Amino acid sequence: MPADLDLIILGVGCAGLSLGMRLAANPGSCRRVMILESRKQYINDRTWCFWRLAPHRFDALIRHRWSQFAVRSARQSVVASCQHTPYQMLASEDFYTEARRIIDASNAVSLILDAPFHGEAKRVGSHWQLDTARGPLTANVVIDTRPPATAVDDVWLWQSFSGQEVSCDAAPFDTSTVQLMDFAAASHDEVRFTYLLPMSPERALVETTVFGTQPRHAAALAARQLSAVEKYCGGASYEVHRTESGLLPMGWRTRRTASKGSFVSAGIMHGGARPASGYAFERIQRWASETAHTLRRGGAPKPHRSDPLPTRTMDRLLLQVLRARPDLGPQLFVDLFSRADPGRIIRFLSDKGTLVDHLAMINALPARPFLRAVFAGRTHPSASGTT
Ligand SMILES: Cc1cc2nc3c(=O)[nH]c(=O)nc-3n(C[C@H](O)[C@H](O)[C@H](O)COP(=O)(O)OP(=O)(O)OC[C@H]3O[C@@H](n4cnc5c(N)ncnc54)[C@H](O)[C@@H]3O)c2cc1C
Structure with missing residues (x-):
């Protein structure tokens, strides 16, 4: 008996919508797609930033x-x-609206909100069966973007952040420049900094960020976030319009494999995030494009690709150094950005680094902690990001 569906996507945030919108616009032979999402509605819950290396x-x-x-x-x-x-x-609300507009106009893809799925897909003959709240469903292919329960220690470093979009009575923000990392005093526990996106002289997203071995929820960052906002608003009164927070994995200790054949795990917790930065938006777009192309032609989808060896090695060493010596973090990043050509760093962070870019970065970083990390061996993160 044929399966009910060609494809079921579980969890429809960035990865699920990115794939769903591409198939909705051009389904090819993947014409019966159902996507199940636990949230009841989409809100402006995050901002995605990335460097524009090419039109998109x-x-x-x-x-x-x-x-x-x-x-x-x-x-x-x-x-x-x-x-x-x-x-x-890119404001997430604009992305969500655009993706849903394309999906809603399609006959091939149906998106169902308020439809959490907590079970596992079971192999039954040549199909996958899911016992959903709507009854059993079968599909040829399942793509699971739900975040798995993650053992905290399995992640090499966590990037924890809590941000607020504020507007001030004064005009303290310099709209010409993003504060990528404004470091707090060096600490032996964590690397701490503020990230600031100035949207107008009066309005900005101010985000307290920590790289550390333990994930830190927004409440644990609240005091630091308050002082960051007060500092940047220069004492002026301000209004909070929106908050966002996140816990992003930076490198995994062990290589994890949840994907098997026509069941593929994808998204930030399944190899979508770049270990060195925790950023995932562009990587997810690349994966969604490739996967949509494969599914249209009736092919078998694949999980996120591993990074090339030079990138994996650089990420691994960087994470090892930050984990062993978080107190070096502020100087390390300042050295990197002051000594290496910004174009090279941007390409490296955007997964487009050449071998020469990697060598230029090595040249810009302090030798001693990195040599220690090299001699500490490979017992550490599987910075491939592949799960
Ligand atoms: C606040 C924030 C800011 C970020 N900023 C950047 C940035 O500037 N640049 C960048 O590259 N990356 C950024 N990231 C990282 C990354 O791009 C995002 O986390 C991205 O949303 C990851 O996509 P995803 O599909 O893996 O996860 P999500 O977008 O979180 O989607 C997972 C979906 O699964 C659903 N779900 C969970 N459990 C179930 C269930 N049981 N049943 C059904 N559905 C379920 C969730 O509701 C969710 O919609 C940011 C992350 C956050 C949180």
């Missing part, structure tokens, strides 16, 4: 672009130009 399908939705970014420690400040590859901001 969300160009028209970009709300802000910046041609400079700054990295600052207590001792030194670096301002770098990214005029030719601007740092750009």
